[in-house]
Amino acid sequence: MSQSIVQRVVLFDQDDPLVLTSGAVLPHVEVAYTTTGTLSPQRDNAVFICHALTGDAEVGKWWSSLVGPGKPIDTDRFFVICPNLLGGCQGTTGPMSINPETGESYGLDFPLLHMSDFVSVHRALTRHLGVERLYAAVGGSLGGMQILQWAHDAPGDFDHAVLVAATSRLTAQNIAFSAVAREAIMRDPEFHDGRYAGSGPGPRLGLAIARMMAHITYVSDEALEEKFGRRLQETGEEATPSADAMGMGIAFAVESYLDHQGRAFLDRFDALSYLYLSRVMDYFDPFADQQAAAQIASAGTRFLVISFDTDWRFDTRQSQRIVRTLSDAGAAVTFREIRSPWGHDSFLLDVPQYQETVAAFLSPVRPQVDARPELELIENLIPAGSAVLDLGCGDGSLLARLAIRGGSGSGVEIDPDSFLAAVQRGIDVLGEDIAVVLPTLPDDSYDTVVVSQTLQATQRPEEVLREAGRVGRQVVVSVPNFGHWRHRRDLLIRGRMPVDQSLPYTWFETPNVHLSTLRDLEELFAQLGLRIDRRVLLDRSGRELRGTSGANVRAASAIYVLAAGD
């Protein structure tokens, strides 16, 4: 493994200046960066990492959960590139740099930046390092936003994109927090209109207030409660202090912690960089361009989007917006909300499900597919080359089988282990409830929608079928039959709810909350205007039954091929 010492390179100069999106020109752009690992002779193992608001080029320092030898972004395998950001204050040109025209710091004369300006500099660095195409581009928070912009500005630049805890546009609340932070900085009497370089301490009070407030938004309520609760700084105990000990100063441990966060930040970050970089985020809105998603999708990049359930800075809905927009445009997207107690900061922390998911996505293995006879029957009912959506796709075996036959498709699977197995297989899969995903999909967006051994476990089977018929031109449904003679016998003779291979749970534990007979189900198909094109009856071991008579008594389960009427 090569060293990851911060290096510097001048990527733009008087002869070849950086022209910004705004039209402004930067005649000298120097970039601080690190590389870790070794570029392969084929130059096909480069992973580019974009840092978040206050990160820097030393990726191993702040992202040890993902980057390193044997880590998900394995530096024994990948050549990892990480620069400090344009406008930053940790080695790359920014507002505190010397303006060649005046010989003084730019201050507020530094031009406003756009997310695309970051991309321009990243691309120049990549070229400088001799990399034509990246295996992957990875970023969390503002880092993820850069990658989304990059996928738009230069769609062919990478095969894999990983966006963690990111957003495609700030919410009003996000902007509001940033606005208050900037106000605290700019109203500080020491701000001096941004001309504080070399004259006085700078807006230290404002910057500390900004950081303290922002820090609250990076951590979940639960994490603060767990870490500090109402413990007092002095005693470490949760007790009401004596009247003498009360006061307006620091009393609670959480106050001391924030105070420390504010002070420590002053040593490593600059107020003007804070203003400039946060403002880029406010204005970021790539999907405002209606063509953006289609441009991104055109390159065939596979996207992994990850959110954290307790992140309220950029919450799951913000990741879902990216997922929906890219998916609708035909991009290959895998998505999962990871459970983590730590809030937005989770993207930098050791969260096993997160690390496993990134590892599986970047380094898929292709395990053997499931050989259940039912899957083979379903496979044979779907025309080769179809675009398939598999609702409740399990470990992705069906989609893997179909892919071998030239089909394309994606899955929806909420069970974490099955989701991970499907990602490991290289399947695009949304780790969500199918009732959440279905209504977001456009009409007729798939040739075939598969609902295999899933319908009876959904809260609203009618809605699932209706939506499946809207989204797919064809719907393939497989279900257990509550009308099977063994179940009738159980109820009639034994007076018991049936339990057997096709319905393996006791009544009070079963996930199969909406059971039906085939007759019931066929009536619902008719109500929903779903025409039965084919029906395959199965025995208890999932093999096809001959003949069609007495279906509702003989079949343990059935597969239907339905056509959605118009």
Next chain:
Amino acid sequence: MSQSIVQRVVLFDQDDPLVLTSGAVLPHVEVAYTTTGTLSPQRDNAVFICHALTGDAEVGKWWSSLVGPGKPIDTDRFFVICPNLLGGCQGTTGPMSINPETGESYGLDFPLLHMSDFVSVHRALTRHLGVERLYAAVGGSLGGMQILQWAHDAPGDFDHAVLVAATSRLTAQNIAFSAVAREAIMRDPEFHDGRYAGSGPGPRLGLAIARMMAHITYVSDEALEEKFGRRLQETGEEATPSADAMGMGIAFAVESYLDHQGRAFLDRFDALSYLYLSRVMDYFDPFADQQAAAQIASAGTRFLVISFDTDWRFDTRQSQRIVRTLSDAGAAVTFREIRSPWGHDSFLLDVPQYQETVAAFLSPVRPQVDARPELELIENLIPAGSAVLDLGCGDGSLLARLAIRGGSGSGVEIDPDSFLAAVQRGIDVLGEDIAVVLPTLPDDSYDTVVVSQTLQATQRPEEVLREAGRVGRQVVVSVPNFGHWRHRRDLLIRGRMPVDQSLPYTWFETPNVHLSTLRDLEELFAQLGLRIDRRVLLDRSGRELRGTSGANVRAASAIYVLAAGD
């Protein structure tokens, strides 16, 4: 209706000073207050209203959603008292008042306050107005916290308590936000250690920053998004501005709104009051005293606790903590999380379900009880005078019947209409999922737990039964019987899932997601160690069937009286 002009009264003076919880003494306390409506000759219609952090005595101005003629706190019926808070800056003695010892404003020499100090002043005002016992005390946010403290300090002072969007203790996140706000104020160079009265503008920048930040926490993410989204202030449109129009100043409408909130606040509020009142909240933690809840419960006050689903300042879990602690101590508590898009501010807004709930609680009518024969059967199975918990209590008919026979009890009901009907009837009811409530209840906390026509609709019937057996000494369960001959016939002969009076839904729409036969159910009782003391079989119209033979075939439903074994 009498006028609600702000009046002032000196409640404590040199001869009778206010001794604070800390031991400090205030030799002169003046209080600004309003009264609205007329005190009845019996003096039994007084409602005391406590305001939140920045409210004042003019309750009609800030709480028009609840207070006024024909409103839930009906000033045609009630005599409404509302003072400005001790430590405030709107007429009542606070840190900007003149310290009689020095002839100057107190500043930071004003003593630190405790929630009990507010209560002392409120009680003095109540006495001054000739009211011995209040019909109700009502407050939102900090107002609710005052009422909780009051219920503790003087348990007999009111019959009804309404706590809206309140908490019994701030979380670490709550404290963190307050701490940053105070830092912004105290670090402002114009703060001058609190001696800014009469010398300079005061910490206007810090106070504005504090208010802007706090304001974000009062509003839900959704509300900000709905109201402002990413619209630009200049055009009112959601469009990316031209490069020229971008800058560090106000660009988005939400920025302008916050800026306005910050500025407007400077005209009506004082920075020192902000420090003092917010600090009282930080230290508030009445249940740290293990006896507190029992003291509160001893007075027989009925509590209504309300939270809002989008309130993230004091979220539903904070209200639930109050509810659990008071309930466990035996207090009569009604609770509901109200759906409202507006976040914490909802407590001041027109939210119909909220207004209806407060109105029903303060002015119950007692409609006729449901005459279903099954209820009469259940009633007769429960010993008179029992303490009963009715899970899925519907409109409270069973509890109302039992109350007539001297029983006490409370219900759990998540359906909003049924919840409201039960509150209207004067029943104590938790508007929550029974799976959420049950695990929070202490062992053997009720004589009888009733699970009537509810079990089959729960997600985990086994857990519900297990918990019911833990919480009650006796459990009464009524369920439909899937083994009834008509259902067997439907499945056997017709091959259909049954639909009739006892199971009135089609298979795909039914809330009855865990059906069982009586035989299945009795096996589960045995597994859980629940002994069947009595079984009553019912026909399809809910009347008792004679005889016990062929129960699993003949009964459309059944009622079981179970004893929890130990």
